[in-house]
Amino acid sequence: MSLVASEGLMLRIAPHGESDKLATWYDARLGRVTAIAKGAQKSKKRFMNKLEPFSQLRLFWRPPRSPSGLYFLEDAELVRPGLALRREYPRFLAASCIAELCLRFTRELDADPRVFQLLVWAVDAVTGQSRFFRYPLFFQLKLLELAGYTPNLSVCHRCGRPLTGPACFDPGRQEPGGAILVCQRCLPGPPKAALSLQSIRMAGYAQHSSLDSLHKLQAPSRCLVEALDLLHAYSQCLLQSDLHAWPVLRRLLAGEGAGSETRASIMLDRHGKVL
Ligand SMILES: [Zn+2]
Known part of the structure; x- marks a missing residue:
């Protein structure tokens, strides 16, 4: 041969x-x-x-x-x-998250030039950009789209209305292109801590932005962490298993001691109860 x-x-x-x-x-x-x-x-x-x-x-x-x-x-x-990635641990972790997502959401010998382009774009950005923590989020949003799992972040899956306030992730909703968030009006009981509207809109905006324009999208760290928590929870449901690099990257992003508070606050159990 x-x-x-x-x-x-x-x-x-x-x-x-x-x-x-x-x-x-x-x-x-x-x-x-x-x-x-x-x-x-x-x-x-x-x-x-x-x-x-x-x-x-x-x-x-x-x-x-x-x-x-x-x-x-x-x-x-x-x-x-990619030497910078191996010299700087935070960059290494961000790139590890990207590599793991690529391994989990692609199949062997199932070529898609758009995935290759996206992967090179994301690894280059994590290597060279100062605010490189944005890129695992952007990569995940774009990879989910290429894998056919784009989540609809603009409407509540229960009432179908556009989201105008905080919302919670519902792990029971995973159909591709379907809504995965439930609005506060549809949640029983007193108002719950939830993913902020700013974080939801930032993630939705990133979904529809080109790779070039994503470099210009700045977001507060809190929004990045909330949006990453949401996508992590969604990916975990799709894959039925955890991502290994994620917990360590999460601790770096939110600071030691932040634990899983944000994540817990945006999660519902399968019966629609806030965890
Ligand atoms: Zn609703």
Whole structure:
């Protein structure tokens, strides 16, 4: 089989046996792909400083020998090393969140050039922008759209009216394109702590903004944390499991001691009761 070259962004590296590595990247032409890099644990030249998370690479690979076999990664050239991400822990965490979302919301060998473009855009922004904590939120909003899970953040799913005040997330509502928030009028009992209208509108505005204009979208930290909490809760329901990088990033964003107060305040249980 002849060698094929393509561009990709490394998402995950794991040792495999005594001397090999398993590399998973999002490839501009293949989509998400996992390949075995033979001898990569001991290679001094071929893969040195290249097979690292978030590196943008030109990859040289061979397809599997059988339909169920692994791809073979033979060589790689650095396009952008992403060193700042590995030197600064907060940036590393933000990029880890983005990589994990990409791993969880894409399928192996299901290529979508828009996902590759979005991933490169988000990792570049987390590497170079000063207010880089915005980008896990923006990435998640755009990835949900590409995966067909865009949440409707503009109306209450119970009464169908446009949201004009704070609202709570209802984990019982997960159909793509459906509303996932319930307004205060539709919640029984006294007014509940909820996601603020400012946070809801900021997330809705980001949903409909181009990648270029998202760089200009500034939001108070409180709104970012609330919107990230909402999307995290929504993604958790879709995936039926947690995201590993999320709790640590959340603590950094909200400060130690903030705990899960904001998250709890925007959550309803499956019977519509505020948790
Ligand atoms: Zn309502």
